[in-house]
Amino acid sequence: MATGISLKGLPRVLKWLLAGLMFIIGLAVGALGIKLATVGGTWFFALMGLVMIVASALIARNRRSGIALYALAFIVALIWSVSDAGWDFWPLFSRLFTFGVLAFLCAIIWPFLSVSPHAKKGPAFGLAAVIAVVLLASLGGMFKTHTLVSADEEVPVKPVTAGEQQKNWTHWGNTTHGDRFAALDQINKQNVDKLQVAWVAHTGDIPVSNGSGAEDQNTPLQVGDTLFVCTPYSKVLALDVDSGKEKWRYDSKATAPNWQRCRGLGYYEESQKVTTAENNSAPAACPRRLFLPTTDARLIAINADTGKPCADFGDKGVVDLSVGMGEIKPGYYQQTSTPLVAGNVVVLGGRVADNFSTDEPPGVVRAYDVHTGKLAWAWDPGNPNITGLPPEGQTYTRGTPNVWSAMSYDAKLNLVYLPTGNATPDFWAGERTALDDKYSSSIVAVDATTGKVRWHYQTTHHDLWDFDLPSQPLLTDLPDGKGGTTPVLVQTSKQGMIFMLNRETGEPVAKVEERPVPAGNVKGERYSPTQPYSVGMPMIGNETLKESDMWGATPIDLLLCRIQFKEMRHQGIFTPPGEDRSLQYPGSLGGMNWGSVSVDPNNSLMFVNDMRLGLANYMVPRAKVAKDASGIEMGIVPMEGTPYGAMRERFLSPLGIPCQKPPFGTMSAVDLKSGKIVWQVPVGTVEDTGPLGIRMHMPIPIGMPTLGASMTTQSGLLFFAGTQDFYLRAFDTATGKEVWKDRLPVGSQSGPMTYVSPKTGKQYIIINAGGARQSPDRGDYIIAYALPDAQK
Template sequence: MTNDKCGGSFGPSLWLTLALGVLVTAPMAAGAQMPGVENGQWTFLGGDEGHTRYTPATEIDASNFNSLEVAWQFQSSSFTPSTTKATGTYVDGKFITVTGERRHVIALDPATGELLWSFTEADTERYQYSMRKGYGKGIAYGEIDGRGVVYITTPGFFLHALDAETGHPIEGWGEGVSIPGFPKTGTVDLVTDLIRDWGPWENLNQEYDPYQGIPLEIGYITASSPPIVANGVVIVGNSAEQGYNQTRKEMVPGDILAYDAATGDFKWKFHVIPRPGEFGHDTWENDAWEWTGDVSSWAPMSVDSELGLVYIPTNGATIDYYGGFHPGDNLFSTTLIALDIETGERAWHYQMVHHDIWNYDTPTAPILMDVTVDGETIPGVFQVTKQAFVYALNRETGEPIWPIEERAVPQSKVPGETLSPTQPFPTKPAPFDLQGRTEDHLIDYTPEIRRRAMEVAQNNNLFAPLFNPPTHVGDPAGPANICPGGGGGANITGPPVADPVEGVIYITSTSGCSPAYLAPGVESPLDSDRQTGVRHSEFSRAAGPGGRGGGGGAASIDGLSIWKGPIGRIVAIDMNTGEHTWTIPHGDAPEDEQAMIRNHPLLQGVEGVPTNPGRRGHATLTVSPTLLFATGQTSDGTPHLFAIDKQTGERVGQVEIPGGARYGMASWVHNGHQYIIIQLNDGLAAMALPGARVTGDAHD
């Protein structure tokens, strides 16, 4: 099935009252968790196949949460400077993850954090050029004849299969790679399969250099998420150079690759930019499909092994903010694709943005869980987006669970750009954050405050619709205000989580806008000799003012944001009904900001004003049968782990943690103790109740 077009002083309860009026308790749905967390394990990046990040473990609850302590800490600085965004896997008594820009694979003792083994890929030029070194996110796990195997994709775009017990490459798996320092077995050079039937590579008529990979004049490919393993197949996504940094037209398509998990043999490839005769080819209205690309699957994937389907969210086409050189809706860009795991055949797809020029690529894995809607059990897939929509679909058929309407959107004034006249708007659930900037979004605590807020918005040209198109240098309107901006809404570092038993999704979001101003590609300050591609785009992103409409600076009344908050939030949505149940701030705003609100002259004597708008950015989350766990900062800036009552959104506990969190959390059970694992800037912290701690800090 396709869419018709293409195929502080006031706590969370005040925000709940202001936003909703009532609290709604989620009814029990006929849901059951998908495989991956049996016996306290955490087998997939998102815990289970459906990427819910839900643990059935119940040792940690509201009665003992404040007794949590650091059971162990792993410092990764001895590997490489760490900007890691990763969630590790716990299976068969080992905790395995990636760390550092080299994307070292490490296995740790779950009770102590001590290093058991590590694996590092040898250096290559294609690794050095990778833009996503710190974004490995984790590993994939499978078995070959009962033997645990770790699968890892690297910044250089190689696939390795390692013995989970030793970290050694699997003998007889894959192929040899003729690069010094590479193992003689256990590796696949993914680039060779990616470009084998691709015209721009064939037209170069040159010998392939595995050290370099793809010549930059035709594109670049890397990986920013692990593969996923199901039904004996390893499915591999990829990431192109970030579209917001590109100025040129050429780029390799991010085709999906699959391999036999037991042998490393190539199985299939899915063309994300359809070739002649393939479904969707007619959504490319000129020959751009021959030489442009991206549409990469850089976000993690989810699988339903019983249905035999893998669910793949994609990026937009080259480049962000301008697509005049590839007119059409451009399937399968910014699309959720369901493919047959065994054959790679398309089961269904749903394009969430037609001809995406807003950097609205899909940033997180789709969530799979069953829900009960009007008495009917539906196998659901739920895709959370930067533009603050949740697309709710039947994961077997691709049919929307609730209607999704094609609505008219603004059109571009940039020469050469032709946008889709409509975009798909879900009717349920309601957006989880502000979309565009309208009068309804202005604060209105008093008539005077409302008047002042309106004046600020009008004088600074801040009002904008969703899907506001970019403008170009010379447009008297100035930069377009795109809200949400490319940072979301939802985004990479704060994956949503879900309770698959109750059918509730919890989303962390940040409210803000991004200016979009275009200049001729040849004049762009982003252009450099290291750019991929040769021919300049007619337009690409230009330097311009930042933070427009995001809540500070021009968008304030003497420091008071003119926009309704929270500016950073966590939202609970019951996917059985499509209704929001509560909204709370993400952490606590700095004390000086809260004091400013309390003491603001325009607010003196005004009742019911929330003084905690939360923090910008995204919380990291995981969820148990009774609690939502969320990271954030208290008003003094100290990093904390919070316990939130899932039914009410009330904060019921908080403990200090050793540093700021970087990516989604995990929770699993080892030797009878439940652990919560937090990815820090410089390593890992394992939180547990007293009695679990065996030793102190660990490192290599």
């Protein structure tokens, strides 16, 4: 029965707006809440939706009791949200903001529903003002960086002395140790805000964003007055370090149907000391040579001074990497990561097109003489007896674990460190051999002279998750507390773990535990009863998810993510694949990926960027796998030669947002001495992306998935561009505070590098900008930053 109150004008409009919104939202929340409850989730949303529907009906009939009922429900929602999500900003925002807007409207309408014409409006409007302030503060909080771990100690900055100043950047990771650390301090915390673009060059090689996987992920090299750059389509440019002016260009004429990229070049010069073998070669025609790995499986030696192929290397400068490999279908085997120059050999692995069949190209790692291109040694994970070319009529073992990421080299120990993948395919391993299981997802240390295995350490047993090791091992010397140091290798992994080993022996330096993990029930598969957990180092972004960890921009997509989560099986990091839909978190992209880490060796601080993306998957019986199944990253992969295909889907809301709570990507500083996180901050905003792929054009620092390398300088600065927004950023290595950023024309997946010009004495920061992973915007930019002359 109506009250007889007759609202007019704005109060009438606001009343119907409130009643309508509350009914629509309540209906959606209630219906989805009932669905959630039926799959084992919380009953809160079902009850909240029911209360909102009743309250909206009362409000529509001008009943104050409807507002009172909603007020009570809102108080319950506050209490429930804190108990469900804690005090984290983003989870609370998604649970309460929409309900808070309705509470604001309720406070505004309250006095107009009084039967008394003299009802006081002040208290209700005062409450509405308080709610409005809280809502505005919440909106403001969206633009604030919510640090996950704050630094509590100062980190000293050691000045660079003239004798230790870096002269050249000659390897992908600056050195063969993969440290990405530059002993330079002309650009420092005090003047980094003065950085400006010094010059811009163009490669003329734009990676086309058409689903083929073409991406610019290059970190240039610098030697003397020349910068060397490779492009996604296997071209090389030499540029003047002070102007960006092109000196020469080489086009390998490489062709490939997919995965076109070049992360880096190898470099060798005759003045380098050779510690691995006696050099009996004649004087080289190319005293300084670059090694270009192509997308169509060639290794090309190029004269660094002229841009011409080195005639004394291989066949007129070219080594055919398909020799001994057997059948290679187009796009099934190619080079994507940098070749490793280790003494007088250049070492290469190769990317294999996982998940198409068990009969994939071999995962062999090979070393070639830097002068002649002659095969020096081969490591075949499936046949240790093959150490050179396979016998006549044979090939290297097909389908074996490969090394697609970058390798590291310790000249003193004469060891090359190989981060291996797993034998193909990724999600079915019932037919893998004992040697496949022995060397997959492992760090393998081989003698740089012979290729013989000295030691190996496995980070995932019988890998069913595509947890191959994606990053270059970091080699650093860790203070032992007794005045000496321990030579350690630090390996990041897709499963969000960090392993620290003695790089001489392979024994863990940071504690690793073998823990029981769940077994699956796929017929014909076998399962490792335990997996290694690196508990002596921090785990990043790999917690076992709960329903309360689900997130959404609104209560609706929050509910849809909760329902999706409850309908899947999730048993932690090593949730085994099955014929039912299961959640793998982290997913196959990581955790940590190929960008690797950078380090401040003076303070034993390591910097790790990550991505937090879950993977929903299930096994598809062979009879149900479509003949054209070919999901390179997502979709159904065929896995021919096994009883199953495999479906892979990103764990996203209908809006295309990751379903678990933010951040979705962070930068962390790890103290290698204590094994603790010093600071951790979200990295990247939604400025150039957003729900349904629509750009939000707002710098909301929610923390987005990262892909690319970072770079650290001795001045206490950390540079990084591998975000989904279009920026190069500098962070204070002591605190993680962003101290500078500059807008790029397109996104970047490349690693920053730096050098001081031998001609002008000016320090430059270089970044390639070819396009972020999820963005259609592509370019061919090489951008140099420097201080104005008066600021040097």
